[in-house]
Amino acid sequence: MNTLSKGELAGHAYVYDPGETENPEKGLFLLHGTGGNEYDLLPLARELAPGARVLSPRGQVLENGMPRYFRRLAEGVFDEADLALRTENLATFVEDSRVVLATGDTRWVAVGFSNGANIASSLLLSNPDSLYGGILIRPMVPFEPAVAPNLQGKPVLLLFGEYDPIVPQGERDRLIELYRETGADLEVEILSSSHGLTQADLVLSKQWMERYM
Numbered sequence: 001m002n003t004l005s006k007g008e009l010a011g012h013a014y015v016y017d018p019g020e021t022e023n024p025e026k027g028l029f030l031l032h033g034t035g036g037n038e039y040d041l042l043p044l045a046r047e048l049a050p051g052a053r054v055l056s057p058r059g060q061v062l063e064n065g066m067p068r069y070f071r072r073l074a075e076g077v078f079d080e081a082d083l084a085l086r087t088e089n090l091a092t093f094v095e096d097s098r099v100v101l102a103t104g105d106t107r108w109v110a111v112g113f114s115n116g117a118n119i120a121s122s123l124l125l126s127n128p129d130s131l132y133g134g135i136l137i138r139p140m141v142p143f144e145p146a147v148a149p150n151l152q153g154k155p156v157l158l159l160f161g162e163y164d165p166i167v168p169q170g171e172r173d174r175l176i177e178l179y180r181e182t183g184a185d186l187e188v189e190i191l192s193s194s195h196g197l198t199q200a201d202l203v204l205s206k207q208w209m210e211r212y213m
Contacts, residue, residue, distance in 0.1 A: 027053030031116030107132035
């Protein structure tokens with residue numbers, strides 16, 4: 001990652017790698033989990049799509065000193081007003097990056113884990129033009145839209161853990177239903193795992209990338 005640079009944009013510290021091609025059609029937009037930072041998912045990105053353009057912002061909110069993308073009131077209970085505010089800010093970040101970092105018309109594929117998966121989902125549901133698609137690892141329902149947005153043809157991969165204590169089955173089923181309502185090109189995998197990332201997540205995500213990147 002000799003081309004990796006860092007900075008701040010729209011209130012987010014970030015790292016950025018323009019990739020090995022001058023004008024890549026798609027890039028990876030990395031969104032870490034609670035307590036992570038902008039560097040956490042870089043190794044995963046290089047496994048998934050070597051040489052791809054990569055942009056990774058750090059969450060703006062601190063919870064007991066740990067970065068997150070939006071506030072929560074309790075485990076699994078989100079501050080929806082703050083979520084809406086932070087989602088709009090992240091959409092601004094994406095748009096500003098097109099000029100400031102000269103990313104142009106890059107179509108971003110979000111790769112989000114846990115809290116990062118939830119803000120990626122919120123971005124897809126409320127600002128669908130910001131992202132080409134997404135790999136959402138251990139996501140929850142970020143909010144309930146009054147009307148399901150039209151995500152027709154937008155590729156989305158949901159990766160759940162069968163034994164995840166944070167994402168109960170009802171939550172998982174509702175999110176799957178919600179994405180089906182949007183018309184997204186949806187793929188769902190339920191792994192024999194808990195909440196953490198596993199080798200199976202990497203394998204399935206890489207296979208998905210080979211189809212859509």
